[in-house]
Amino acid sequence: MTNPRIGVCSWSLRPSDPRQMIAALRRLDIAAVQLALGTAPAEPSIDRGVVDRLRNAGLRIMSGMMAMAGEDYSTLESIRHSGGVWPDNTWPSNRRHAAAVARFAGQEAIGLVTFHAGFLPQRRDDPGRSAMLDRLRRIADLFGEHGVDLAFETGQETAETLADVLAQLDRPNVGVNFDPANVILYDAGDPMQALCRLAPHVRQVHVKDALPADSPGAWGTEVAVGAGAVDWDAFFAQALAIRPAVNFVIERETGDNRDGDIIAARDVVARYLSAQ
Secondary structure, three states: OOOOOEEEEEEHHHOOHHHHHHHHHHOOOOOEEEEEEEOOOOOHHHHHHHHHHHHHOOEEEEEOOOOOOOOOOOOOOHHHHHHOOOOOOOHHHHHHHHHHHHHHHHOOOEEEEEEOOOOOOOOOHHHHHEEEHHHHHHHHHHHHHOOOEEEEOOOOHHHHHHHHHHHHHHOOOEEEEOOOOEEEEEOOOHHHHHHHHHHEEEEEEEEEEEEOOOOOOOOOEEEEEOOOOOOOHHHHHHHHHOOOOOEEEEEEOOOOOHHHHHHHHHHHHHHHHHHH
């Protein structure tokens, strides 16, 4: 198997059952996975079966991923209003879901869970920011009770805003899952400048590439690693200097050649890690 610091997102593999997930990881020669925990509260027996089967196969769960209810990624505007902990109408169910995922992750010794917090308002005096901070503190404390760390996905706000929110949040178990492609997809700044600003908070990295949108207010385009706007030489020069050292999880959400794109990304990461 390849370098133990390289993993892949389970949702990028599109498995229908644990057997398919294990087969895909072996086919791709990747020994670790970030596991989507969306069904853990509703179907704990199924998800515990996934965890047990992965570990019995000698595969490692690097982290988990928690999705929020009601998120609509159709457009930038739709996800702005439906994403993360922002909407009042989904907050009660998301709070219950977070409690269940935190309990599950703690029981299964999954030490890190990532999720999209939602579009964080830039100004400290924005009432929406205060409400989101209150909700994020509650979620952070739920996970902290079970010894689990959280990492917010990057991209939906600038690195400066995210760093300021983390300072206000003031929870030692909360950091950042840095995704350079998301910074491009959401038009949230320069990925290298964002990584430099957020490096002290980074707990995990998503390896993904993208091209910027042709016009303001539109989505950018996810592409295979190496075909986008991410400067991987500059990126890894910064990312490999992060301490404590972080893992690199490949995420590929589009494309007709998932296996080929994931293998190519795996080889890119392995090359930089071997040269470290």
